[in-house]
Amino acid sequence: xxxxxxxxxxxxxxxxxxxxxxxxxxxxxxxxxxxxxxxxxxxxxxxxxxxxxxxxxxxxxxxxxxxxxxxxxxxxxxxxxxxxxxxxxxxxxxxxxxxxxxxxxxxxxxxxxxxxxxxxxxxxxxxxxxxxxxxxxxxxxxxxxxxxxxxxxxxxxxxxxxxxxxxxxxxxxxxxxxxxxxxxxxxxxxxxxxxxxxxxxxxxxxxxxxxxxxxxxxxxxxxxxxxxxxxxxxxxxxxxxxxxxxxxxxxxxxxxxxxxxxxxxxxxxxxxxxxxxxxxxxxxxxxxxxxxxxxxxxxxxxxxxxxxxxxxxxxxxxxxxxxxxxxxxxxxx
Amino acid sequence: xxxxxxxxxxxxxxxxxxxxxxxxxxxxxxxxxxxxxxxxxxxxxxxxxxxxxxxxxxxxxxxxxxxxxxxxxxxxxxxxxxxxxxxxxxxxxxxxxxxxxxxxxxxxxxxxxxxxxxxxxxxxxxxxxxxxxxxxxxxxxxxxxxxxxxxxxxxxxxxxxxxxxxxxxxxxxxxxxxxxxxxxxxxxxxxxxxxxxxxxxxxxxxxxxxxxxxxxxxxxxxxxxxxxxxxxxxxxxxxxxxxxxxxxxxxxxxxxxxxxxxxxxxxxxxxxxxxxxxxxxxxxxxxxxxxxxxxxxxxxxxxxxxxxxxxxxxxxxxxxxxxxxxxxxxxxx
Numbered sequence: 160x161x162x163x164x165x166x167x168x169x170x171x172x173x174x175x176x177x178x179x180x181x182x183x184x185x186x187x188x189x190x191x192x193x194x195x196x197x198x199x200x201x202x203x204x205x206x207x208x209x210x211x212x213x214x215x216x217x218x219x220x221x222x223x224x225x226x227x228x229x230x231x232x233x234x235x236x237x238x239x240x241x242x243x244x245x246x247x248x249x250x251x252x253x254x255x256x257x258x259x260x261x262x263x264x265x266x267x268x269x270x271x272x273x274x275x276x277x278x279x280x281x282x283x284x285x286x287x288x289x290x291x292x293x294x295x296x297x298x299x300x301x302x303x304x305x306x307x308x309x310x311x312x313x314x315x316x317x318x319x320x321x322x323x324x325x326x327x328x329x330x331x332x333x334x335x336x337x338x339x340x341x342x343x344x345x346x347x348x349x350x351x352x353x354x355x356x357x358x359x360x361x362x363x364x365x366x367x368x369x370x371x372x373x374x375x376x377x378x379x380x381x382x383x384x385x386x387x388x389x390x391x392x393x394x395x396x397x398x399x400x401x402x403x404x405x406x407x408x409x410x411x412x413x414x415x416x417x418x419x420x421x422x423x424x425x426x427x428x429x430x431x432x433x434x435x436x437x438x439x440x441x442x443x444x445x446x447x448x449x450x451x452x453x454x455x456x457x458x459x460x461x462x463x464x465x466x467x468x469x470x471x472x473x474x475x476x477x478x479x480x481x482x483x484x485x486x487x488x489x490x491x492x
Numbered sequence: 493x494x495x496x497x498x499x500x501x502x503x504x505x506x507x508x509x510x511x512x513x514x515x516x517x518x519x520x521x522x523x524x525x526x527x528x529x530x531x532x533x534x535x536x537x538x539x540x541x542x543x544x545x546x547x548x549x550x551x552x553x554x555x556x557x558x559x560x561x562x563x564x565x566x567x568x569x570x571x572x573x574x575x576x577x578x579x580x581x582x583x584x585x586x587x588x589x590x591x592x593x594x595x596x597x598x599x600x601x602x603x604x605x606x607x608x609x610x611x612x613x614x615x616x617x618x619x620x621x622x623x624x625x626x627x628x629x630x631x632x633x634x635x636x637x638x639x640x641x642x643x644x645x646x647x648x649x650x651x652x653x654x655x656x657x658x659x660x661x662x663x664x665x666x667x668x669x670x671x672x673x674x675x676x677x678x679x680x681x682x683x684x685x686x687x688x689x690x691x692x693x694x695x696x697x698x699x700x701x702x703x704x705x706x707x708x709x710x711x712x713x714x715x716x717x718x719x720x721x722x723x724x725x726x727x728x729x730x731x732x733x734x735x736x737x738x739x740x741x742x743x744x745x746x747x748x749x750x751x752x753x754x755x756x757x758x759x760x761x762x763x764x765x766x767x768x769x770x771x772x773x774x775x776x777x778x779x780x781x782x783x784x785x786x787x788x789x790x791x792x793x794x795x796x797x798x799x800x801x802x803x804x805x806x807x808x809x810x811x812x813x814x815x816x817x818x819x820x821x822x823x824x825x
Contacts, residue, residue: 211759384752405752405755415752416750418749419716420753420764422748423766424735424766428765431763431765432757433756
């Protein structure tokens with residue numbers, strides 16, 4: 160019987176996760192049963208939302224178990240198959256365990272075509288990242304041509320796609336990011352109209368007002384916290400906020416406090432809505448089709464940070480919380 | 493030329509309004525011009541939202557001017573008319589000045605029928621109060637039979653109507669109020685399933701969980717602040733919060749802080765939306781028709797606190813913020 164490197168959750172992180180919360184062990188690869196496939200990992204997605212599953216607080220998705228492997232989006236190659244729908248040499252995407260090699264049932268596995276697009280994009284712009292950007296913006300944000308879209312975490316995997324889709328849809332797009340280099344990239348690579356470096360800007364409320372002279376109609380919020388407070392001072396009547404993430408507070412050990420949003424929502428007849436991509440499962444195929452069209456037509460570009468080697472996975476995950484990634488962070492094996 | 497008692501805004505209140513922020517003066521009643529009516533005030537509505545207009549912070553409606561009369565919803569009798577559509581002896585509702593007698597154009601004046609319902613109800617359950625409850629609950633809350641509705645400020649003018657409409661629509665209805673007497677009234681008079689006294693309950697999160705064993709699907713929020721924090725710990729997947737008011741923070745001099753709602757909204761794919769009744773102007777006639785039907789059929793009851801005398805208006809307004817009203821507060825002249 161073969162064995163494989165595996166990464167387990169060792170402890171539930173207290174606040175910011177640390178390397179010691181992860182355990183590198185060797186586990187056995189069981190014998191392949193009928194209907195199953197043997198997979199060799201190619202790319203592993205690390206995502207901020209995984210932090211939530213490391214806690215045992217109730218959430219939209221069950222927590223990871225202690226001393227069990229972490230699970231995230233992955234691309235793998237089929238090495239051996241006892242399922243007539245999958246053949247050795249094919250590539251699949253799915254929610255898989257942090258292992259170099261694993262046996263999996265084929266529930267939820269999707270074949271991906273290495274000839275149509277680079278394999279890593281199926282974890283990013285053609286995968287959960289792209290769908291989150293597209294469906295969050297269109298289904299919840301309901302943007303209208305000519306409106307102003309503000310994006311926080313704009314240089315991140317989701318944010319950079321949100322901004323580009325905003326431009327395709329005819330919006331004025333302003334992004335917020337944490338370094339001058341990222342802000343420059345928003346404009347030069349992703350076509351944002353304006354960018355704001357929140358780390359060097361003293362008065363964010365004023366900076367947003369200047370970058371959004373007609374106010375903010377749609378706020379795609381990846382970060383929460385103080386940046387969002389500044390955004391709320393600039394929202395327009397009937398504006399929509401898409402609560403996609405709150406990375407700024409994921410590692411807080413106490414429920415974080417912010418300025419109460421209720422008075423802003425009332426004054427502006429404004430809405431906020433949270434979502435996860437699983438809410439729109441029926442819209443995923445059409446979403447992937449649209450994203451693939453835009454990508455093929457050169458209307459969308461994407462940014463990836465690719466780390467290499469199984470051992471780098473936990474650090475790659477930790478680096479998300481200090482903004483070391485540009486665009487989608489994946490680990491290549 | 494006649495004169496009339498008038499109440500002006502003297503100062504913009506700093507925090508909680510006080511009697512000294514109002515000025516009782518005598519003003520002249522100008523001569524009636526063609527198209528105008530001379531009105532004698534019968535009932536004056538005092539409402540929490542007026543606090544917002546006393547500040548000069550940007551809002552959905554222009555602030556009151558210093559040394560000018562306060563304006564609110566009123567019922568008046570036509571004393572003299574130079575408008576062929578209005579006759580002496582008729583009653584009207586409209587946004588009018590805090591005066592015993594006034595000359596008004598007929599823009600926005602609606603005739604009301606003293607024989608169909610008591611005149612004060614046109615300021616309450618058949619007026620802005622009833623419409624706020626009905627349209628907020630149905631247009632934003634979109635409740636489905638069998639769901640659980642939580643109402644804060646439940647014994648207030650809007651809250652008590654929201655709960656009753658919830659019962660008509662087949663919901664489990666739980667109300668939060670600030671005295672045992674009010675909680676009792678929610679159940680005995682307004683048909684709420686459960687009531688919670690937030691002033692005597694130590695752990696509101698737990699109390700809401702117990703009163704809402706299936707969680708909260710629709711939260712009609714009249715208060716904001718700490719009560720809303722407790723509510724957020726109990727919201728269901730895809731729940732909707734209607735931000736109708738935030739009376740708990742209207743008098744704060746600094747932007748109030750609360751637990752960040754974003755993580756709750758994301759975890760639960762939940763929405764919040766603020767509104768004012770003017771957002772749904774096209775739905776007002778149908779709303780009044782529905783409310784009148786329910787009222788005539790005995791399906792809706794209402795509670796009023798009626799103060800008497802022009803001099804009592806400012807105090808009646810102040811008393812809203814310490815919960816001295818049950819249901820709609822009006823002043824009768």
